[in-house]
Amino acid sequence: MARIVVHTPSGSLEGKQQKRGLVFRGIPFASPPVGPGRFRSPEPMPAWQGVRQATHFGPSAQQTPQTLLAARRLLGTVDDNSEDCLYLNVWTPAADSRPRPVMVWIHGGAFLLGSGSTALYSGSRLSQRGDVVVVSANYRLGVLGSLNMDALRGRPDEIEPNLGIKDQIAALRWVRDHIACFGGDPGNVTIFGESAGAMSVGTLLGTPAAEGLFHRAILQSGAASNVSEHEISERVGRAFLRYVGLPRANPAQLRRVPVGRLLTAQTATTRELSVGVANLPWQPSIDGQLLSEQPLQRIRNSGKTPVPVLMGSNQDEWALFMAADSSGRSLDEAGLERRILRVLSANSIDPNLLDRFHETYNESLGAPRYRWSRFMSDMVFHAPAGILADTLSRAGGEVYFYRFDGQLPLVGSYTGAFHGLDIPFVFGTVRKGPLAATMGWSSDIRTLSRRMQKSWARFAHGEVPGHDGLPSWPHWQPTTRQALRLAAKPGVLEDPHAAARKLWGPLLSP
Numbered sequence: 001m002a003r004i005v006v007h008t009p010s011g012s013l014e015g016k017q018q019k020r021g022l023v024f025r026g027i028p029f030a031s032p033p034v035g036p037g038r039f040r041s042p043e044p045m046p047a048w049q050g051v052r053q054a055t056h057f058g059p060s061a062q063q064t065p066q067t068l069l070a071a072r073r074l075l076g077t078v079d080d081n082s083e084d085c086l087y088l089n090v091w092t093p094a095a096d097s098r099p100r101p102v103m104v105w106i107h108g109g110a111f112l113l114g115s116g117s118t119a120l121y122s123g124s125r126l127s128q129r130g131d132v133v134v135v136s137a138n139y140r141l142g143v144l145g146s147l148n149m150d151a152l153r154g155r156p157d158e159i160e161p162n163l164g165i166k167d168q169i170a171a172l173r174w175v176r177d178h179i180a181c182f183g184g185d186p187g188n189v190t191i192f193g194e195s196a197g198a199m200s201v202g203t204l205l206g207t208p209a210a211e212g213l214f215h216r217a218i219l220q221s222g223a224a225s226n227v228s229e230h231e232i233s234e235r236v237g238r239a240f241l242r243y244v245g246l247p248r249a250n251p252a253q254l255r256r257v258p259v260g261r262l263l264t265a266q267t268a269t270t271r272e273l274s275v276g277v278a279n280l281p282w283q284p285s286i287d288g289q290l291l292s293e294q295p296l297q298r299i300r301n302s303g304k305t306p307v308p309v310l311m312g313s314n315q316d317e318w319a320l321f322m323a324a325d326s327s328g329r330s331l332d333e334a335g336l337e338r339r340i341l342r343v344l345s346a347n348s349i350d351p352n353l354l355d356r357f358h359e360t361y362n363e364s365l366g367a368p369r370y371r372w373s374r375f376m377s378d379m380v381f382h383a384p385a386g387i388l389a390d391t392l393s394r395a396g397g398e399v400y401f402y403r404f405d406g407q408l409p410l411v412g413s414y415t416g417a418f419h420g421l422d423i424p425f426v427f428g429t430v431r432k433g434p435l436a437a438t439m440g441w442s443s444d445i446r447t448l449s450r451r452m453q454k455s456w457a458r459f460a461h462g463e464v465p466g467h468d469g470l471p472s473w474p475h476w477q478p479t480t481r482q483a484l485r486l487a488a489k490p491g492v493l494e495d496p497h498a499a500a501r502k503l504w505g506p507l508l509s510p
Contacts, residue, residue: 064267
């Protein structure tokens, strides 16, 4: 078999021929952020001589043993992790001169875990069926990707903030400069992600430094509401320094601390703090540089028309987390109230509004555990998605909204259209990953997966995501709020999650 070699501005790469096109794995898009590069912005990778093998995935971003285990349970194989993690992967139908749309995947994982190389995210089927080039990239996670403190900045050896987002921007710059060598069109790039990946996409929508690097965006179970204000990131940073054993902020010392000690302090900080809408202490934050205001405010105030967006959430998002919530399964009324009050306090919401929450999440929704699941699904996913969709539409953006109601015959406690269930439908990898053994495989599942792949690819091609297998997909407008239900029997929905929007909208909008 002939060698598969492409020649890029950085050097030559040897990939692999697969049944469904070509794949290039473990391509460095920036220099390793190690040693003096720890806590610094990504730097371009120097060019190399000869042919570099691109046949194996690079290491995943550094993460704790506990989160690595969680990632493997949820996502399947996650490669060994390392601070040397800035690698991406490319799937392409052919490395020819015909420019194809590019889809850049940003993985989720609470900004703490995950990898762009897990089998669940294989771009092989999506690339072939959609005639697109699929790219997946790693980015720094946890404290290594998000530490932001004034005391650690403003000096030559400063600790730079928002490095995970900067890594994503570096990957997009690599795509701009290199993807034509793989048959991709650098002038037609769609970023897409799920959970923290979608939250990253929402952040990039409001990040000036990312403008022009992508031309469309897809958000799956995430929005633009996960950027911490300055006082929150300071609080997280102070707690971290206390746990790592450095009473004074000293960048040079932090660069010498063994990574295991950093991760132990990261875990302790995460356990102590309940921060923001999704309890994500290590999410992006306002830094006065990369992010000077909330992404939603930037979208409202920039005076620029947003890029076209396809977005939505899953009907039963929080059911995934309830599966690991042993106390939640036996929740009573008093316990439900305590949980709601804790969340309101963490998000600076007036506890005197408790009666309004009782009215919305009342007994008609079932036992307390089901009401808690709906409460969290609405607060973390459904309401922020609606807020972003309204904001984009009012700014003149083209928005298509969906609600994923896909169902699988699963064994165990995973029920409904839970968080992350849409991922294998989009990538055509339903039969991959650790849940595959419990999933049935029917013509309905296969049909829905292929419809979603076609919709995502059509959107990347610049077309309306609807097609002959679906009803006409309406534009989202704040006056009508019509969305498409993605299920075995698809249909148009009128104002999905209306109750969540009415309750949470005024409370969560910046």
